[in-house]
Amino acid sequence: MSAVNPLKPSQRMKIPRQESIEQPAAERSINFLEVSFGFDEDRAVLESQRCLECKEPYCTDGCPVGIDIRGFVTLVLQKDYVGAVQKIREANYLPAICGRVCPQESQCESLCVMGKKLTPVAIGKLERFVADYEMKHQLFTPPVVTERREEKIAVVGSGPSGLTCAAELAKMGYRVTVFEALHAVGGVLRYGIPEFRLPKEILDLETERIKALGVEVYTNFVIGRTATIDELFDEWGFKAIFLGTGAGTPTFMGMPGENLSGVYSANEFLTRVNLMGAYRFPENDTPIKIGKAVGVIGGGNTAMDAVRTARRLGAERAYLIYRRSREEMPAREEEIHHAEQEGIEFLLLTNPLRILADENNWVQGLECQRMTLGEPDESGRRRPVPIPGSEFTVELQTVIEAIGQKPNPIIQATTPGLATGKRGTVVTDAQQATSRPGIFAGGDLSRGGATVILAMRDGKVAARAIAGYLQGLNSPPP
Amino acid sequence: MFLILRKKVLAPTVTQFDVKAPFIARKRKAGNFVMIRVEEGGERIPLTIADSNPAEGSITLIVQAIGGTTKLLTSKGAGDSLLDVVGPLGNPTPIENHGVVACVGGGVGTAELFPIAQALKAAGNVVHTIIGARTRELVILEQEMATCSDSVTVTTDDGSYARKGFVTDALKALLDLPGSGVHAVYAIGPLPMMKAVSNLTRTYGIATLVSLNTIMVDGTGMCGGCRLTVGGQMKFACVDGPEFDGHAVDFDELMKRNRTYVDMEKITDERHVCRLTAVRQEEIR
Ligand SMILES: Cc1cc2nc3c(=O)[nH]c(=O)nc-3n(C[C@H](O)[C@H](O)[C@H](O)COP(=O)(O)OP(=O)(O)OC[C@H]3O[C@@H](n4cnc5c(N)ncnc54)[C@H](O)[C@@H]3O)c2cc1C
Ligand code: SF4
Numbered sequence: 141m142s143a144v145n146p147l148k149p150s151q152r153m154k155i156p157r158q159e160s161i162e163q164p165a166a167e168r169s170i171n172f173l174e175v176s177f178g179f180d181e182d183r184a185v186l187e188s189q190r191c192l193e194c195k196e197p198y199c200t201d202g203c204p205v206g207i208d209i210r211g212f213v214t215l216v217l218q219k220d221y222v223g224a225v226q227k228i229r230e231a232n233y234l235p236a237i238c239g240r241v242c243p244q245e246s247q248c249e250s251l252c253v254m255g256k257k258l259t260p261v262a263i264g265k266l267e268r269f270v271a272d273y274e275m276k277h278q279l280f281t282p283p284v285v286t287e288r289r290e291e292k293i294a295v296v297g298s299g300p301s302g303l304t305c306a307a308e309l310a311k312m313g314y315r316v317t318v319f320e321a322l323h324a325v326g327g328v329l330r331y332g333i334p335e336f337r338l339p340k341e342i343l344d345l346e347t348e349r350i351k352a353l354g355v356e357v358y359t360n361f362v363i364g365r366t367a368t369i370d371e372l373f374d375e376w377g378f379k380a381i382f383l384g385t386g387a388g389t390p391t392f393m394g395m396p397g398e399n400l401s402g403v404y405s406a407n408e409f410l411t412r413v414n415l416m417g418a419y420r421f422p423e424n425d426t427p428i429k430i431g432k433a434v435g436v437i438g439g440g441n442t443a444m445d446a447v448r449t450a451r452r453l454g455a456e457r458a459y460l461i462y463r464r465s466r467e468e469m470p471a472r473e474e475e476i477h478h479a480e481q482e483g484i485e486f487l488l489l490t491n492p493l494r495i496l497a498d499e500n501n502w503v504q505g506l507e508c509q510r511m512t513l514g515e516p517d518e519s520g521r522r523r524p525v526p527i528p529g530s531e532f533t534v535e536l537q538t539v540i541e542a543i544g545q546k547p548n549p550i551i552q553a554t555t556p557g558l559a560t561g562k563r564g565t566v567v568t569d570a571q572q573a574t575s576r577p578g579i580f581a582g583g584d585l586s587r588g589g590a591t592v593i594l595a596m597r598d599g600k601v602a603a604r605a606i607a608g609y610l611q612g613l614n615s616p617p618p
Numbered sequence: 619m620f621l622i623l624r625k626k627v628l629a630p631t632v633t634q635f636d637v638k639a640p641f642i643a644r645k646r647k648a649g650n651f652v653m654i655r656v657e658e659g660g661e662r663i664p665l666t667i668a669d670s671n672p673a674e675g676s677i678t679l680i681v682q683a684i685g686g687t688t689k690l691l692t693s694k695g696a697g698d699s700l701l702d703v704v705g706p707l708g709n710p711t712p713i714e715n716h717g718v719v720a721c722v723g724g725g726v727g728t729a730e731l732f733p734i735a736q737a738l739k740a741a742g743n744v745v746h747t748i749i750g751a752r753t754r755e756l757v758i759l760e761q762e763m764a765t766c767s768d769s770v771t772v773t774t775d776d777g778s779y780a781r782k783g784f785v786t787d788a789l790k791a792l793l794d795l796p797g798s799g800v801h802a803v804y805a806i807g808p809l810p811m812m813k814a815v816s817n818l819t820r821t822y823g824i825a826t827l828v829s830l831n832t833i834m835v836d837g838t839g840m841c842g843g844c845r846l847t848v849g850g851q852m853k854f855a856c857v858d859g860p861e862f863d864g865h866a867v868d869f870d871e872l873m874k875r876n877r878t879y880v881d882m883e884k885i886t887d888e889r890h891v892c893r894l895t896a897v898r899q900e901e902i903r
């Protein structure tokens with residue numbers, strides 16, 4: 141039964157999944173402009189016609205924030221794009237960002253019925269289309285804050301978890317202050333994810349919208365250093381605090397040669413390029429130095445971003461070195477695909493052993509060893525095992541390690557009574573409450589390296605929990 | 619924006635700034651540093667906080683104009699602002715009563731040493747200070763150091779002032795003095811100087827703390843650019859330091875690593891010099 145879509149299901153299934161309009165690989169691999177332009181209106185409408193409008197849409201079960209996907213896709217079909225983006229925003233405050241960076245293939249789209257036999261509805265690209273449409277035509281209407289509440293709440297960290305938590309609380313009428321250690325807002329969205337995947341213009345716009353809700357933002361403010369958590373409570377008068385400080389501390393493999401010139405953590409490499417604008421050196425002052433051949437170690441989004449950035453900075457050969465096979469790579473499918481198109485060379489089932497130096501203490505090679513897949517490990521993925529005698533050397537001048545991050549320890553070390561778990565994460569309950577009353581946490585800080593949308597989900601859950609906590613404080617004890 | 623309240627030239631390339639930064643001024647302890655960005659498009663660079671005045675809400679920074687960014691900074695004056703200042707970062711210097719200590723400063727390192735010498739004196743130590751500089755006009759803070767030291771020895775490499783030679787010569791003389799009883803050494807200056815001091819004190823078995831200037835980007839522990847090897851382990855200078863046991867630091871590796879961007883720094887430097895002269899010409903016009 142469908143009130144809107146005149147096509148019969150069999151007809152809908154004949155429509156092929158629509159592809160985004162993209163910059164050709166040869167062009168884009170030498171510039172920092174966005175790779176994908178997304179859908180135009182025709183493609184968006186055609187894609188929306190593919191949706192079967194299931195009575196029990198599974199897609200929403202796959203969305204960590206529970207967007208009414210069928211509802212918004214139907215609005216696209218009716219060409220009510222603003223209605224569609226408003227529907228998304230009921231559940232997700234940052235659709236232009238999520239439409240670009242969410243791993244839809246393992247979330248909503250993985251559960252879409254159409255994907256059982258054919259290909260799933262391109263939910264992510266539709267989300268992006270409606271958000272971009274609203275932006276392009278300046279049709280955004282800010283939410284009206286009806287109530288004003290006196291309580292002050294501090295949000296620490298301005299990544300997706302912090303921004304979402306701040307926006308949700310501000311909409312409820314609370315007085316919110318965001319503290320950010322860096323000089324710019326956005327967390328990984330600012331310093332990690334490159335311009336060619338997420339234009340910073342979008343982040344700036346979203347930040348302005350959140351500020352317009354009355355949220356105050358202090359950049360250059362490191363909690364634990366400039367002021368401690370206890371000072372925020374006792375001296376600044378905050379009634380509750382959300383911690384969204386992410387997992388920004390890089391880890392290294394621990395192999396010989398890591399302190400040579402020409403070895404970067406992915407975080408340093410991407411921060412220099414994205415936050416500090418090193419790709420415009422010497423117009424900007426921060427330098428970055430890469431060789432003719434660059435090797436990036438890892439298989440996640442961070443590795444993919446680093447290797448594609450290296451390519452754009454002029455690396456003639458850009459290698460991605462990963463110890464498992466392509467199937468096990470945690471990166472978004474689209475990024476892997478784009479990287480392949482851009483001429484990134486994948487050295488799979490390859491494990492680095494040590495970095496070799498030239499006479500000036502610069503990197504000149506990476507000694508590696510070939511691997512084969514053995515029995516599945518605890519994560520269910522097949523464990524890579526070295527092949528004896530398979531050592532070989534890759535000639536390169538830059539090594540970038542993207543093998544994972546852990547939480548920055550400053551707050552944990554300066555906040556008594558805050559329980560931490562393995563790898564330095566902050567422990568929370570299902571409502572994102574930590575071991576200390578009034579302190580909530582979420583995103584990579586509690587998960588230890590996850591996704592933008594999970595960070596946003598945590599920020600949202602925490603905002604509701606904070607409101608509940610404050611109302612509890614206010615109501616007289618029974 | 620962080621307003622520059624006062625500027626004072628201490629030596630031909632060494633300038634002191636008092637900058638309005640009330641939150642940092644309140645919290646700052648000896649040994650802390652800030653990361654600053656002078657203007658949009660600029661680098662983030664670390665600077666030690668030489669002093670602070672919580673009542674006024676100001677911190678004191680002492681800068682040697684060596685690269686593009688520091689030259690740009692020293693071209694600023696009272697009434698100008700710095701775009702970003704964040705801190706206080708790093709661990710404060712552990713201050714204890716050791717009995718007798720030697721404070722050894724080289725070049726602008728003396729500015730970083732000054733608050734530490736003050737704190738050591740306040741903790742009840744007998745403080746012997748040794749200040750080294752290349753030449754007479756680069757000797758800074760001699761009088762200030764005298765206010766918190768039981769003795770001050772100055773050395774110049776070229777002998778143009780006070781004792782000719784290196785700080786290590788003066789330090790060795792002090793350590794060899796019968797009954798000098800030095801129990802700990804605090805050394806801050808160029809890496810080769812701190813290395814030489816550490817090598818010397820190692821033979822005497824005297825604990826030595828050095829403050830390291832490494833490559834830094836964020837200064838909060840999220841890039842690893844500041845990493846170095848201490849006692850065979852990887853450490854991040856910005857969060858694990860900036861002070862470390864001089865006997866455990868791999869100075870040779872660090873000195874090589876610090877040369878990573880020398881050629882590019884030259885480009886930045888030249889660009890800023892061009893821009894500064896352009897500005898000055900504009901002013902003249
Ligand atoms: C290169 C890269 C690419 C990625 N690509 C994707 C992708 O395509 N899709 C996806 O879903 N996920 C991706 N991720 C993961 C995703 O970005 C993170 O899961 C998400 O950003 C976590 O959000 P957060 O709010 O928890 O923290 P973050 O985004 O890490 O933000 C934390 C913020 O807190 C600040 N902070 C830290 N300590 C303090 C302090 N003491 N005081 C004040 N502020 C502090 C930090 O400076 C930072 O701005 C990627 C990650 C990286 C590194
Ligand atoms: S599961 Fe797929 S087909 Fe069904 S409503 Fe969701 S998007 Fe449409």
Ligand code: FES
Nearest residue numbers: 837839841842856
């Ligand atoms: S400066 Fe980035 S981790 Fe120390």
